[in-house]
Amino acid sequence: MIERNIAKAISELMLVYPVIALTGPRQSGKTTLLKSMFKDYRYISLENPDNRFFAEQDPNGFLELYNQKVIFDEVQRVPSLFSYIQTLVDESKTMGQFILSGSQNFSLMKNITQSLAGRVALFKLFPFDFEELNSHNLLTPDYSSMLVRGCYPALYDRPMPTTPFYANYIETYVERDLSELLNIKDIRLFRTFLKLCAGRIGQQLNLTNLANETGISIPTVKSWLSILESSYITYQLPPFFNNFNKRLVKSTKLYFYDTGLACYLLGIKSEKSIQESEFKGALFENMVINEYIKQNYHHGLYREFYYWRDSNGHEVDLLVSNETTYDVVEIKATKTILPKLFDGLDLLKNIGKETINRKILVYGGTESQNRSNYKIWAWNSIKIDF
Incomplete structure (x- = not known):
């Protein structure tokens, strides 16, 4: 075990x-x-x-x-x-x-x-974090299989294909929680809503747009999102707008607690499909942020998480609080380290000045590096400082 x-x-x-x-x-x-x-x-x-x-x-x-x-x-x-x-x-x-x-x-x-x-x-308690999986050599060297499989323990306890697992998960758990808390007459409509949410991973949440595409009211969108969050299906990452810049966006970004479930909803069933999918970058970003959240709760660290974006579109994927300072994290699915990957980190460092602790790039490769101004972490080596 x-x-x-x-x-x-x-x-x-x-x-x-x-x-x-x-x-x-x-x-x-x-x-x-x-x-x-x-x-x-x-x-x-x-x-x-x-x-x-x-x-x-x-x-x-x-x-x-x-x-x-x-x-x-x-x-x-x-x-x-x-x-x-x-x-x-x-x-x-x-x-x-x-x-x-x-x-x-x-x-x-x-x-x-x-x-x-x-x-x-x-x-x-969330599904397995990377450290837990790695302790039993269950963490694969390529992130594609992790995205599709997800981290629910049942998928590692016994040989089990992911598609029937997530299909049953939706039907037996999510829809049951929903029916207990809300009177939803059209389950098919809710499934459409779920899939539309999966297609918005890593995007700023636009309630009006989501309501129009689903064919429901904005209050219903808010209600359904609340149930998804209380059932630990989705969560919203808030923006950081302390003192870094006056012209910052205030919309949250939407993520799923498990990328395996998100892949199922998006119809992604294989590693090959991940590599060809337009959602590859968003799903990779989701997986990395999930790992930070899991470590935070599994080790009782009480950190807070944000993303940063200004009105000009400059963005950093993740800010991790550490008492009075922050780690800034850029997340890229690419396996090649290029100079342009550090642009967002450098911009925020200049704006934040002394409030920034470490600049971290998490990427899809397998080699971690310590450079003078950056920490470069392979996707499977993420570790919050305890």
Whole structure:
């Protein structure tokens, strides 16, 4: 079994918090991780109708039976439990008393903020990061196969073709979450919306354009995007507009948490298709930013991420906060290092001056270099400084 980097951070904070909450995409390995880490804890899934009925109808009796060293999976399915758990942990003052897990972030976080604020340490587990895959020699030398396959653990646990996996993922998880939170009458329309989102990876989000192409209203676009984000399908990267320049854009950029799912939605099914696709650069950029996000959460680093662009179209793909300074990262799918690849980094260095820490180029090749003014990283060697 591949060890997950997040285990260390969880182990540390469960000593000082009575409740640990782990969320993240469905099929990212949450249940496997918790069962392997906490073998002396009882595991109760609230997806199970019998368990859920017991918890809903008799919460006091339920928590009298399961009152300590318990993992409650998909706990958001019984919202009433959170207030009872609050009372128990306030009375017992036992650290690591409950571990809560859920895949629907909107519902989980709503109940946590209402009942367990200050009592819970929050963690997010994403599909495998590169370090985890590399520890078992599962990181391929060419990025094309990684883009298509994605990083969901099930695809590495056993031989499984990607197309049926992602087709089933959409149908069994995404659409189920959607139907529970929204009353959508036309699933086909939503699938069209998903595909249109995939075609906008790395682009500034234009809600009006997306609404017109899908044939829905702007409020519906906002609602559907919110559900995709709460289900860990997509996320939005905000622009940086602190003091670098007064003429900066304010639109977010859209990305998917897993490029394998995005490739499936775009009809890309092979490495050859990636190389011929107009989306190759955007998907590569998406994969690299995903790796930064995964390392950030898996190691408990609490960094913030932005992109930078001014009104003249000058852009840097990623800014990574590091206390009072920033790493600026340019991301290019090319395997050849050319002088023009550094233009954006140099521009931002001149504007930002002392606020810029490192200038990093992440590219599609396999050789990393340390130059006088730049760090050049192969795509599979990304590592945030801890």
